[in-house]
Amino acid sequence: MSTSDRILDAATDAFGLRGYNATSLDALARDLDVRKQTVLYHFGSKDGLLEAVVDRAAGELSDALSEAVDNAPPALGNVEAVVRATFRLALRRPELLGLVRELSRLGDPWVGRAVESLEPMVKRATEFLEAEMEAGRMRRSDSRLLLVSVYSTVMGVATEVEILRAFGVELTLRTAARRRKELIVFLHSALAPAE
Amino acid sequence: MSTSDRILDAATDAFGLRGYNATSLDALARDLDVRKQTVLYHFGSKDGLLEAVVDRAAGELSDALSEAVDNAPPALGNVEAVVRATFRLALRRPELLGLVRELSRLGDPWVGRAVESLEPMVKRATEFLEAEMEAGRMRRSDSRLLLVSVYSTVMGVATEVEILRAFGVELTLRTAARRRKELIVFLHSALAPAE
Protein backbone atom coordinates (compact mmCIF):
# COMPACT_ATOMS: atom_id res chain seq x y z
CA MET A 1 0.00 0.00 0.00
CA SER A 2 1.48 3.31 -1.05
CA THR A 3 2.35 5.94 1.52
CA SER A 4 -0.02 8.47 0.06
CA ASP A 5 -2.88 5.98 0.28
CA ARG A 6 -2.06 5.27 3.91
CA ILE A 7 -2.04 9.00 4.60
CA LEU A 8 -5.36 9.42 2.84
CA ASP A 9 -6.91 6.63 4.91
CA ALA A 10 -5.62 7.96 8.19
CA ALA A 11 -6.64 11.51 7.33
CA THR A 12 -10.17 10.40 6.42
CA ASP A 13 -10.40 8.64 9.75
CA ALA A 14 -9.05 11.55 11.73
CA PHE A 15 -10.98 14.30 9.93
CA GLY A 16 -14.19 12.29 9.99
CA LEU A 17 -14.02 11.10 13.57
CA ARG A 18 -12.14 13.86 15.38
CA GLY A 19 -12.58 16.83 13.09
CA TYR A 20 -10.40 18.80 10.69
CA ASN A 21 -9.21 21.50 13.07
CA ALA A 22 -8.75 19.02 15.89
CA THR A 23 -6.34 17.00 13.76
CA SER A 24 -2.77 18.26 13.48
CA LEU A 25 -0.44 17.17 10.74
CA ASP A 26 2.08 16.17 13.40
CA ALA A 27 -0.41 13.87 15.13
CA LEU A 28 -1.49 12.42 11.81
CA ALA A 29 2.10 11.71 10.78
CA ARG A 30 2.91 10.26 14.19
CA ASP A 31 0.10 7.70 13.83
CA LEU A 32 1.58 6.60 10.52
CA ASP A 33 5.15 6.59 11.83
CA VAL A 34 6.13 9.08 9.20
CA ARG A 35 7.30 12.67 9.36
CA LYS A 36 4.90 15.55 8.82
CA GLN A 37 6.85 16.68 5.77
CA THR A 38 6.04 13.44 4.02
CA VAL A 39 2.39 14.35 4.30
CA LEU A 40 3.10 17.82 2.95
CA TYR A 41 5.16 16.38 0.11
CA HIS A 42 2.21 14.33 -1.12
CA PHE A 43 -0.60 16.82 -0.59
CA GLY A 44 1.05 20.21 -0.51
CA SER A 45 -0.86 21.56 2.48
CA LYS A 46 -3.41 20.59 5.06
CA ASP A 47 -6.14 22.06 2.88
CA GLY A 48 -4.82 20.04 -0.05
CA LEU A 49 -5.05 16.92 2.08
CA LEU A 50 -8.65 17.66 3.00
CA GLU A 51 -9.45 18.23 -0.66
CA ALA A 52 -8.12 14.81 -1.54
CA VAL A 53 -9.96 13.24 1.39
CA VAL A 54 -13.24 14.91 0.43
CA ASP A 55 -13.00 13.94 -3.20
CA ARG A 56 -12.32 10.31 -2.47
CA ALA A 57 -14.90 10.08 0.32
CA ALA A 58 -17.60 11.67 -1.82
CA GLY A 59 -16.92 9.07 -4.47
CA GLU A 60 -17.10 6.20 -2.02
CA LEU A 61 -20.26 7.54 -0.45
CA SER A 62 -21.91 8.04 -3.77
CA ASP A 63 -20.91 4.54 -4.88
CA ALA A 64 -22.11 2.89 -1.68
CA LEU A 65 -25.52 4.52 -1.82
CA SER A 66 -26.26 4.12 -5.50
CA GLU A 67 -25.06 0.54 -5.37
CA ALA A 68 -27.42 -0.07 -2.46
CA VAL A 69 -30.38 1.33 -4.34
CA ASP A 70 -29.53 -0.43 -7.61
CA ASN A 71 -28.94 -3.85 -6.11
CA ALA A 72 -31.67 -3.78 -3.50
CA PRO A 73 -34.16 -6.65 -3.69
CA PRO A 74 -37.21 -5.36 -5.56
CA ALA A 75 -39.34 -5.91 -2.47
CA LEU A 76 -37.34 -3.22 -0.69
CA GLY A 77 -38.36 0.37 -1.27
CA ASN A 78 -35.73 2.92 -2.23
CA VAL A 79 -36.11 4.74 1.07
CA GLU A 80 -35.57 1.53 2.96
CA ALA A 81 -32.55 0.65 0.83
CA VAL A 82 -30.92 4.01 1.54
CA VAL A 83 -31.61 3.77 5.26
CA ARG A 84 -30.15 0.27 5.41
CA ALA A 85 -27.06 1.40 3.48
CA THR A 86 -26.61 4.40 5.78
CA PHE A 87 -26.80 2.26 8.89
CA ARG A 88 -24.32 -0.16 7.36
CA LEU A 89 -21.99 2.78 6.71
CA ALA A 90 -22.50 4.10 10.24
CA LEU A 91 -21.32 0.73 11.50
CA ARG A 92 -18.50 -0.04 9.08
CA ARG A 93 -17.32 3.33 7.86
CA PRO A 94 -18.30 5.81 10.55
CA GLU A 95 -15.55 8.15 9.40
CA LEU A 96 -17.33 8.70 6.09
CA LEU A 97 -20.56 9.88 7.68
CA GLY A 98 -18.57 11.82 10.24
CA LEU A 99 -16.81 13.56 7.41
CA VAL A 100 -20.12 14.65 5.92
CA ARG A 101 -21.09 16.18 9.25
CA GLU A 102 -17.70 17.83 9.54
CA LEU A 103 -17.92 19.33 6.06
CA SER A 104 -21.34 20.82 6.66
CA ARG A 105 -19.75 22.44 9.71
CA LEU A 106 -16.75 23.79 7.82
CA GLY A 107 -19.04 25.37 5.28
CA ASP A 108 -17.80 26.79 2.02
CA PRO A 109 -15.80 25.98 0.03
CA TRP A 110 -15.77 22.42 1.34
CA VAL A 111 -19.48 21.79 1.15
CA GLY A 112 -19.46 23.04 -2.41
CA ARG A 113 -16.69 20.66 -3.33
CA ALA A 114 -18.44 17.67 -1.79
CA VAL A 115 -21.81 18.58 -3.24
CA GLU A 116 -20.31 18.70 -6.71
CA SER A 117 -19.48 15.01 -6.48
CA LEU A 118 -22.74 14.14 -4.80
CA GLU A 119 -24.87 16.22 -7.13
CA PRO A 120 -25.97 13.22 -9.22
CA MET A 121 -27.20 11.50 -6.07
CA VAL A 122 -29.18 14.54 -4.98
CA LYS A 123 -30.68 14.84 -8.42
CA ARG A 124 -31.60 11.19 -8.50
CA ALA A 125 -33.19 11.41 -5.06
CA THR A 126 -35.31 14.44 -5.82
CA GLU A 127 -36.41 12.92 -9.10
CA PHE A 128 -37.38 9.76 -7.32
CA LEU A 129 -39.40 11.70 -4.76
CA GLU A 130 -41.16 13.67 -7.47
CA ALA A 131 -41.98 10.56 -9.44
CA GLU A 132 -43.46 8.96 -6.35
CA MET A 133 -45.54 12.05 -5.69
CA GLU A 134 -46.71 12.06 -9.27
CA ALA A 135 -47.74 8.43 -8.94
CA GLY A 136 -49.65 9.23 -5.77
CA ARG A 137 -47.48 7.00 -3.62
CA MET A 138 -46.08 9.91 -1.65
CA ARG A 139 -47.45 12.99 -0.01
CA ARG A 140 -47.08 15.95 -2.34
CA SER A 141 -44.69 18.66 -1.16
CA ASP A 142 -41.44 20.44 -2.00
CA SER A 143 -39.11 17.59 -2.87
CA ARG A 144 -35.98 19.43 -1.82
CA LEU A 145 -37.35 20.32 1.59
CA LEU A 146 -38.50 16.76 1.96
CA LEU A 147 -35.04 15.56 1.09
CA VAL A 148 -33.47 17.76 3.76
CA SER A 149 -35.95 16.46 6.33
CA VAL A 150 -35.22 12.87 5.45
CA TYR A 151 -31.49 13.49 5.33
CA SER A 152 -31.51 15.14 8.75
CA THR A 153 -33.58 12.42 10.32
CA VAL A 154 -31.49 9.59 8.92
CA MET A 155 -28.16 11.21 9.76
CA GLY A 156 -29.41 12.07 13.23
CA VAL A 157 -30.67 8.62 14.13
CA ALA A 158 -27.71 6.89 12.48
CA THR A 159 -24.83 9.06 13.68
CA GLU A 160 -25.79 11.38 16.56
CA VAL A 161 -24.46 9.05 19.21
CA GLU A 162 -24.26 11.70 21.91
CA ILE A 163 -27.83 12.83 21.34
CA LEU A 164 -29.14 9.29 21.38
CA ARG A 165 -27.39 8.59 24.65
CA ALA A 166 -28.58 11.89 26.09
CA PHE A 167 -32.14 10.94 25.26
CA GLY A 168 -31.72 7.63 27.01
CA VAL A 169 -31.43 5.37 23.98
CA GLU A 170 -29.36 2.27 24.60
CA LEU A 171 -26.62 1.83 22.01
CA THR A 172 -25.77 -1.73 21.10
CA LEU A 173 -25.80 -3.78 17.94
CA ARG A 174 -29.26 -5.12 18.77
CA THR A 175 -30.73 -1.70 19.36
CA ALA A 176 -29.18 -0.44 16.13
CA ALA A 177 -31.41 -2.81 14.21
CA ARG A 178 -34.37 -1.63 16.27
CA ARG A 179 -33.45 1.98 15.61
CA ARG A 180 -33.25 1.32 11.92
CA LYS A 181 -36.63 -0.39 11.87
CA GLU A 182 -38.33 2.41 13.77
CA LEU A 183 -36.69 4.97 11.50
CA ILE A 184 -38.04 3.27 8.40
CA VAL A 185 -41.54 3.26 9.86
CA PHE A 186 -41.10 6.91 10.79
CA LEU A 187 -40.09 7.84 7.27
CA HIS A 188 -42.81 5.81 5.60
CA SER A 189 -45.34 7.45 7.83
CA ALA A 190 -43.87 10.89 7.14
CA LEU A 191 -43.92 10.36 3.38
CA ALA A 192 -47.28 8.59 3.14
CA PRO A 193 -49.93 10.33 1.03
CA ALA A 194 -52.59 12.20 2.98
CA GLU A 195 -55.60 10.05 3.78
CA MET B 1 -23.31 45.62 31.84
CA SER B 2 -20.66 43.80 33.77
CA THR B 3 -17.50 42.63 32.08
CA SER B 4 -18.13 39.00 32.87
CA ASP B 5 -21.59 39.24 31.31
CA ARG B 6 -20.12 40.78 28.19
CA ILE B 7 -17.58 37.99 28.04
CA LEU B 8 -20.29 35.38 28.50
CA ASP B 9 -22.32 36.89 25.66
CA ALA B 10 -19.41 37.10 23.27
CA ALA B 11 -18.27 33.59 24.16
CA THR B 12 -21.75 32.16 23.57
CA ASP B 13 -21.78 33.83 20.17
CA ALA B 14 -18.33 32.66 19.24
CA PHE B 15 -18.65 29.09 20.54
CA GLY B 16 -22.12 28.69 19.05
CA LEU B 17 -21.42 30.21 15.65
CA ARG B 18 -17.75 29.46 15.04
CA GLY B 19 -17.06 26.57 17.38
CA TYR B 20 -15.19 26.05 20.61
CA ASN B 21 -11.84 25.00 19.22
CA ALA B 22 -12.03 27.58 16.46
CA THR B 23 -12.34 30.35 19.04
CA SER B 24 -9.17 31.52 20.77
CA LEU B 25 -9.21 33.42 24.01
CA ASP B 26 -7.10 36.09 22.36
CA ALA B 27 -9.60 36.60 19.56
CA LEU B 28 -12.46 36.63 22.03
CA ALA B 29 -10.76 39.24 24.19
CA ARG B 30 -9.84 41.34 21.16
CA ASP B 31 -13.49 41.57 20.14
CA LEU B 32 -14.34 42.87 23.59
CA ASP B 33 -11.37 45.24 23.70
CA VAL B 34 -10.11 43.54 26.81
CA ARG B 35 -7.05 41.48 27.57
CA LYS B 36 -7.16 37.69 27.54
CA GLN B 37 -6.21 37.59 31.20
CA THR B 38 -9.39 39.38 32.10
CA VAL B 39 -11.29 36.48 30.63
CA LEU B 40 -9.16 34.03 32.56
CA TYR B 41 -9.63 36.02 35.75
CA HIS B 42 -13.41 35.64 35.54
CA PHE B 43 -13.66 32.08 34.33
CA GLY B 44 -10.38 30.43 35.31
CA SER B 45 -9.79 28.63 32.04
CA LYS B 46 -11.25 28.17 28.58
CA ASP B 47 -13.05 25.08 29.80
CA GLY B 48 -14.44 27.06 32.70
CA LEU B 49 -15.74 29.63 30.27
CA LEU B 50 -17.47 26.98 28.21
CA GLU B 51 -19.01 25.55 31.37
CA ALA B 52 -20.50 28.92 32.22
CA VAL B 53 -21.69 29.39 28.65
CA VAL B 54 -23.30 25.96 28.55
CA ASP B 55 -25.07 26.38 31.87
CA ARG B 56 -26.56 29.72 30.98
CA ALA B 57 -27.47 28.69 27.44
CA ALA B 58 -29.17 25.50 28.63
CA GLY B 59 -31.25 27.59 31.00
CA GLU B 60 -32.25 30.03 28.29
CA LEU B 61 -33.06 27.25 25.87
CA SER B 62 -35.12 25.41 28.39
CA ASP B 63 -36.98 28.58 29.32
CA ALA B 64 -37.68 29.55 25.73
CA LEU B 65 -39.09 26.17 24.81
CA SER B 66 -41.20 25.55 27.89
CA GLU B 67 -42.52 29.08 27.72
CA ALA B 68 -43.48 28.47 24.10
CA VAL B 69 -45.37 25.31 24.96
CA ASP B 70 -47.05 26.77 28.03
CA ASN B 71 -48.22 29.98 26.42
CA ALA B 72 -49.12 28.59 23.03
CA PRO B 73 -52.68 29.25 21.90
CA PRO B 74 -54.69 26.11 22.68
CA ALA B 75 -55.42 25.63 19.00
CA LEU B 76 -51.70 25.03 18.43
CA GLY B 77 -50.43 21.52 19.08
CA ASN B 78 -47.35 21.06 21.26
CA VAL B 79 -45.30 19.85 18.32
CA GLU B 80 -46.22 22.92 16.37
CA ALA B 81 -45.42 25.18 19.31
CA VAL B 82 -41.95 23.67 19.69
CA VAL B 83 -41.23 23.92 15.97
CA ARG B 84 -42.30 27.56 15.91
CA ALA B 85 -40.16 28.33 18.95
CA THR B 86 -37.17 26.59 17.40
CA PHE B 87 -37.49 28.55 14.18
CA ARG B 88 -37.80 31.75 16.16
CA LEU B 89 -34.60 30.83 17.99
CA ALA B 90 -32.86 29.96 14.75
CA LEU B 91 -33.64 33.45 13.56
CA ARG B 92 -33.04 35.48 16.72
CA ARG B 93 -30.58 33.44 18.73
CA PRO B 94 -28.77 31.26 16.20
CA GLU B 95 -25.82 30.99 18.56
CA LEU B 96 -27.93 29.03 21.05
CA LEU B 97 -28.88 26.34 18.56
CA GLY B 98 -25.37 26.39 17.17
CA LEU B 99 -24.09 25.74 20.65
CA VAL B 100 -26.28 22.67 20.95
CA ARG B 101 -24.80 21.31 17.74
CA GLU B 102 -21.31 22.17 18.92
CA LEU B 103 -21.80 20.40 22.23
CA SER B 104 -23.04 17.22 20.62
CA ARG B 105 -19.83 17.35 18.61
CA LEU B 106 -17.59 17.89 21.61
CA GLY B 107 -19.16 14.91 23.36
CA ASP B 108 -18.59 14.14 26.98
CA PRO B 109 -18.44 15.74 29.43
CA TRP B 110 -20.13 18.70 27.78
CA VAL B 111 -23.18 16.88 26.53
CA GLY B 112 -23.69 15.45 29.97
CA ARG B 113 -23.54 18.88 31.54
CA ALA B 114 -26.05 20.33 29.09
CA VAL B 115 -28.38 17.37 29.32
CA GLU B 116 -28.51 17.72 33.07
CA SER B 117 -30.12 21.14 32.68
CA LEU B 118 -32.32 20.02 29.83
CA GLU B 119 -33.37 16.78 31.47
CA PRO B 120 -36.75 18.16 32.61
CA MET B 121 -37.53 19.15 29.04
CA VAL B 122 -36.62 15.72 27.71
CA LYS B 123 -38.76 14.10 30.39
CA ARG B 124 -41.66 16.37 29.64
CA ALA B 125 -41.38 15.67 25.92
CA THR B 126 -41.27 11.89 26.26
CA GLU B 127 -44.17 11.95 28.68
CA PHE B 128 -46.15 14.06 26.25
CA LEU B 129 -45.43 11.65 23.43
CA GLU B 130 -46.42 8.67 25.54
CA ALA B 131 -49.64 10.32 26.65
CA GLU B 132 -50.54 11.06 23.04
CA MET B 133 -49.84 7.46 22.08
CA GLU B 134 -51.95 6.26 24.96
CA ALA B 135 -54.77 8.49 23.81
CA GLY B 136 -54.46 7.10 20.29
CA ARG B 137 -53.55 10.46 18.81
CA MET B 138 -50.07 9.34 17.87
CA ARG B 139 -48.52 6.31 16.27
CA ARG B 140 -47.29 3.94 18.94
CA SER B 141 -43.51 3.47 19.08
CA ASP B 142 -40.46 3.97 21.28
CA SER B 143 -40.92 7.50 22.57
CA ARG B 144 -37.21 8.14 22.98
CA LEU B 145 -36.37 7.07 19.46
CA LEU B 146 -39.24 9.16 18.23
CA LEU B 147 -37.87 12.10 20.13
CA VAL B 148 -34.45 11.72 18.53
CA SER B 149 -36.03 11.54 15.09
CA VAL B 150 -38.08 14.65 15.69
CA TYR B 151 -35.13 16.46 17.25
CA SER B 152 -32.88 15.63 14.30
CA THR B 153 -35.43 16.68 11.75
CA VAL B 154 -36.23 19.97 13.43
CA MET B 155 -32.60 20.88 14.07
CA GLY B 156 -31.69 19.89 10.54
CA VAL B 157 -34.34 21.91 8.78
CA ALA B 158 -33.96 24.86 11.16
CA THR B 159 -30.16 25.11 11.37
CA GLU B 160 -28.35 23.11 8.68
CA VAL B 161 -27.89 26.08 6.42
CA GLU B 162 -25.14 24.51 4.35
CA ILE B 163 -27.13 21.35 3.73
CA LEU B 164 -30.22 23.31 2.74
CA ARG B 165 -28.22 25.34 0.28
CA ALA B 166 -26.50 22.26 -1.04
CA PHE B 167 -29.87 20.68 -1.72
CA GLY B 168 -31.00 23.74 -3.62
CA VAL B 169 -33.27 25.28 -1.02
CA GLU B 170 -33.52 29.05 -1.24
CA LEU B 171 -32.81 30.73 2.09
CA THR B 172 -34.77 33.89 2.76
CA LEU B 173 -37.22 35.05 5.38
CA ARG B 174 -40.14 34.06 3.20
CA THR B 175 -38.82 30.57 2.57
CA ALA B 176 -38.15 30.12 6.29
CA ALA B 177 -41.88 30.32 6.93
CA ARG B 178 -42.45 27.87 4.12
CA ARG B 179 -39.83 25.53 5.54
CA ARG B 180 -41.47 25.70 8.93
CA LYS B 181 -44.88 24.92 7.51
CA GLU B 182 -43.63 21.96 5.52
CA LEU B 183 -41.75 20.68 8.53
CA ILE B 184 -44.86 20.77 10.67
CA VAL B 185 -46.77 18.82 8.05
CA PHE B 186 -43.88 16.37 7.84
CA LEU B 187 -43.90 15.80 11.58
CA HIS B 188 -47.66 15.50 11.85
CA SER B 189 -47.60 12.95 9.09
CA ALA B 190 -44.72 11.09 10.72
CA LEU B 191 -46.44 10.96 14.09
CA ALA B 192 -49.96 10.25 12.87
CA PRO B 193 -51.50 6.98 14.06
CA ALA B 194 -51.49 4.16 11.54
CA GLU B 195 -54.63 4.10 9.41
Add this chain to the structure above:
DNA sequence: AGAGCTCTTTACCAAGTGGTAAAAGAGAGG
Protein backbone atom coordinates in the same frame (compact mmCIF):
# COMPACT_ATOMS: atom_id res chain seq x y z
C1' DA C 1 -3.05 58.58 54.27
C1' DG C 2 -2.91 53.89 54.10
C1' DA C 3 -4.74 49.08 54.07
C1' DG C 4 -7.40 45.78 51.72
C1' DC C 5 -10.37 44.49 48.23
C1' DT C 6 -11.77 43.50 43.31
C1' DC C 7 -10.68 43.89 38.77
C1' DT C 8 -7.49 44.63 34.81
C1' DT C 9 -3.26 44.90 32.75
C1' DT C 10 1.75 43.94 31.31
C1' DA C 11 5.13 40.62 30.76
C1' DC C 12 6.25 36.00 29.94
C1' DC C 13 6.31 31.01 28.73
C1' DA C 14 6.25 26.20 27.05
C1' DA C 15 3.98 23.66 23.74
C1' DG C 16 2.07 23.14 19.41
C1' DT C 17 0.64 24.99 14.70
C1' DG C 18 1.22 24.77 9.42
C1' DG C 19 4.84 25.50 6.44
C1' DT C 20 9.80 26.28 3.99
C1' DA C 21 14.56 24.83 2.72
C1' DA C 22 17.54 21.72 1.99
C1' DA C 23 19.86 17.53 2.62
C1' DA C 24 20.01 12.50 2.41
C1' DG C 25 18.28 7.66 0.62
C1' DA C 26 17.07 4.71 -2.83
C1' DG C 27 16.38 2.83 -7.19
C1' DA C 28 16.96 2.98 -12.46
C1' DG C 29 19.47 3.82 -16.74
C1' DG C 30 23.36 5.16 -18.93
Add this chain to the structure above:
DNA sequence: CCTCTCTTTTACCACTTGGTAAAGAGCTCT
Protein backbone atom coordinates in the same frame (compact mmCIF):
# COMPACT_ATOMS: atom_id res chain seq x y z
C1' DC D 1 30.38 4.57 -11.11
C1' DC D 2 27.55 8.50 -11.93
C1' DT D 3 23.62 10.99 -12.31
C1' DC D 4 18.67 11.79 -12.44
C1' DT D 5 14.22 11.33 -10.19
C1' DC D 6 11.14 10.30 -6.63
C1' DT D 7 10.56 10.07 -1.81
C1' DT D 8 11.54 10.85 2.94
C1' DT D 9 13.93 13.03 6.52
C1' DT D 10 16.32 16.65 9.48
C1' DA D 11 16.48 21.22 10.75
C1' DC D 12 14.21 25.42 11.25
C1' DC D 13 10.78 29.24 11.56
C1' DA D 14 7.22 32.58 12.65
C1' DC D 15 3.02 32.52 14.81
C1' DT D 16 -0.68 31.19 17.84
C1' DT D 17 -2.32 28.59 21.70
C1' DG D 18 -3.93 28.34 26.81
C1' DG D 19 -2.00 29.54 30.97
C1' DT D 20 1.09 31.68 35.10
C1' DA D 21 3.11 35.52 37.86
C1' DA D 22 3.05 39.70 39.26
C1' DA D 23 2.31 44.52 39.05
C1' DG D 24 -1.11 48.35 38.80
C1' DA D 25 -5.53 50.70 39.10
C1' DG D 26 -9.63 51.97 41.26
C1' DC D 27 -12.51 51.57 45.13
C1' DT D 28 -14.12 51.62 50.08
C1' DC D 29 -13.37 51.63 54.93
C1' DT D 30 -10.70 52.90 58.85
